Amino acid sequence: EAGVAQSPRYKIIEKRQSVAFWCNPISGHATLYWYQQILGQGPKLLIQFQNNGVVDDSQLPKDRFSAERLKGVDSTLKIQPAKLEDSAVYLCASSSGQLSTDTQYFGPGTRLTVL
C-alpha cells in the first residue's frame, strides 16, 4: 500500500514570501494531520481534518497559516507571509479514523527554510 505522499520535499524562500505544501494521504484514510517539526524538537500538531472538516486547529497560527482539504482527500497547507521562525519540517500524517488508537502514518515531510 502506498504511503503518505508530500511535495515538495524541500523549499527555500525569503521572509514575507508565501509557500504552499501538498499532501496525499493513504487511500481511504479519513483523518489527516499537519505537524510542524522544528529542528531538534518533536512534531507539533497544527491542524487535524476529518474528511473535509476541521477537527482541531487550535495551534494553527491563523494570521499566516491556512489549510484546506476540499474534497476530503488531498490537502494543502499555506503560509503567507512566511517568517524566519517558520523554518521547520512540515509533516503530513493520516489515519483511518480519529479514535485515540488509530495509528498515524507520516509522510517524509517538506523541509522549509526561510531566509
Place this chain on the structure above:
Amino acid sequence: GENVEQHPSTLSVQEGDSAVIKCTYSDSASNYFPWYKQELGKGPQLIIDIRSNVGEKKDQRIAVTLNKTAKHFSLHITETQPEDSAVYFCAASPGGAAGNKLTFGGGTRVLVKP
C-alpha cells in the same frame, strides 16, 4: 493541555547493549502511548504502542512499559544494532472527545556504536 517530557535527549550505547528511554506525561486522561522512530530525512514511523489497560508490551527486541499511577512510560531496546541508530519520540493521546491528538516528547537521539 497535555505535556510530555522525554529523557535522555541523547543516548550512546555499544552494539549489543540495551537502551532505555523514559517519558512522563501530565494528563491523567491520556490512554494511548505510541513510540515513533525517525531516521534522517524521513517521517516518524510507529515502532510500538501501548494502551492504558496494559502494563507492558513486547515485540522482539523492543518493549514498552507503562505506569499509569506515576504517569510515566518507557521504551526498552535490547541487543541494540547499528540500524537502531535514529531519533525516537514518545507521544501521548487523550482519547475521548480529543480523538487521537498526539502530543510528542522532545525526542532522544540514539547512537549505536559498532
